[in-house]
Amino acid sequence: MIVKNEEKNIERALSWGKGIVSEQIVVDTGSEDKTVEIAEAMGAKVYHFDWIDDFSAAKNYAIEKCTGNWIAFLDADEYFNSEDARKILEYIRITEDNGGEGIFSMLINLDDKGKIDSSASHIRIFKKLKNLRYKRRIHEELCYDDGHEIKVMDATKALTIWHTGYQTDVYREKKASKRNLNLILKEIEENPEQYEMYYYLGNEYCGADDFEKAEEAYTKYIDHLPDEITGTDATAANAFRYRLHCLLQQGKENETIIASYKDAIQRIKENADIPYAMGKIFFNAGFYSEAYQAFLEALDRLEKYGTINKSEIAMQNISTIYELLSEACLKVGDMKNAVKYSSSIISVNKYSAKGLVVLLRAFKGEGKNPVPVKDVINYLSKIYDFNDAKDISMIKAAAEAVGYEGMSEFLT
Known part of the structure; x- marks a missing residue:
């Protein structure tokens, strides 16, 4: 892991892997608290990396320090619970036997109350291979330098990473520093063809209540998505849902909001979070017949397609839907x-x-x-x-x- 000022999280971050991993590599990027001291006391190998506004550079430096054949790369505010951690070695063996190079895990973001805020699948367990490294300054992506696809095993039903970094105090601190916003803007300037970065840009503006800029950013991302999007693409579903929120916050015309909703449910057939969100918008606006239809759509999608890597928000609020x-x-x-x-x-x-x-x-x-x-x-x-x-x-x-x-x- 790479860290900076994580004394609140570092002990838990280094605990889940005890008895499972052969070494723990901690790359510190300039901590001013007791992060390094705690990590060393827990037996981790600690290295120092001068921060250059590039998360991928720091992560790739950490990879170079690893001596094992497989790597689990989590942030300090992320962890596997003990039950899932015990499954990891077996999934590595299965992946190896099938020629795999990485493992998809579910990542769930928790809010202050411990409820699910959002989720997505990530490759956080992967083989140490020569050309397999991270790219992008922020919201980094694991990939081969020549662009060919990683052979990945899907273990999202079995392995879940819990992330507490979206909790209010942490998020407020990150937002105030504008660190993420500046890195995203720099990445877009250097690589304008990476349209996924506009999704993250939208999140930053939305978090700062700049809903007009957020809507523009989400729209740029959505415009480059395929006409039909698989139900497991949680990022795409969130982009449509967040754009609805931005339109609502700007007081846009009902026709504009409904058109955006129709575009979303036509292109993403399996996700229940979008009709659930729109159902609440209709209900609060007094359009009860439309709200009724949207909530029925959400329930139908939950029943047909389940909640694996999608629709967790609708499922978590199932009682609210019925109410x-x-x-x-x-x-x-x-x-x-x-x-x-x-x-x-x-x-x-x-x-x-x-x-x-x-x-x-x-x-x-x-x-x-x-x-x-x-x-x-x-x-x-x-x-x-x-x-x-x-x-x-x-x-x-x-x-x-x-x-x-x-x-x-x-x-x-």
Whole structure:
């Protein structure tokens, strides 16, 4: 790994590989804290590299110091959990037996609450080969110097790298320094044909709330994507999703936002995060029928294509999808489906206040012909225990919240 001022992370970064790796190479690029001291105390070989505004140069220097046949290259704020770490040697053996040169792992970015922010697949375990090195000053890419493809084994279902570098305090510090922005701009100036860098440029501008420049950067990246994009291309899916966010933040016309959404779902058929994001935009704007269709699209994609290296955000917010679906049904007067989706919520989590409230609102309807209380109680008895005081209190509170006459008296 290459490091600078990572005393908070270095111990964990050097712990996951104990008993698995034959050596640990730490290349320090100018730490002013106890990073080097801790790394040396933990038995790592520490080298020093004068920083030249080039992550690839530092990483390639680190590779040269390795004596093993295979390399695991993680950042200091990344780690494998112990269960996955124990699988690595076996996957290396399998890859070797099949003539492979690298292994795809899942990389998941965590936010402050430990929830998934985004994900992608990366080659972080690879064979030490003469011409296999990193390129680009930042957001570096592992590749051969002649451009031919690396033979890679896909282990994204088995191996996951956890990344904490997107947490607020760390991200704020990086953003304030503008280090990444300046390196990206320099890389684009030197290699304008590397259109993927515009995606990273968009992220920097978006993080700085410069949504107009961010939209322009995402559009430049998107314009150079193929017409049909595989569902496992998380970067492309994120670019479309972030562009929607930028359009919304700029107050662009509904037609512009919807056109961008249609372009996204036509070109990326498998990712559920995009319709989930658009469903929330529709819902917040009061377009409930459109929100309903977008959320159904998200659920359909989750069911058909799963979540391996895609759609983690939609999956993580599955309860929110059902909540908004049921509320959208209420808004358009579709009481039957409001009951259906709110019932799905409380069947999984009977203490979901929102799910129960929506269900009772659907049973109540417009208030003219509500479902009789005894029939509602009979329906709820399949989920709730009427000998449990907590369950009774939950139903009473929800009934009072929606003004369902006679419910509390009946329960009492």
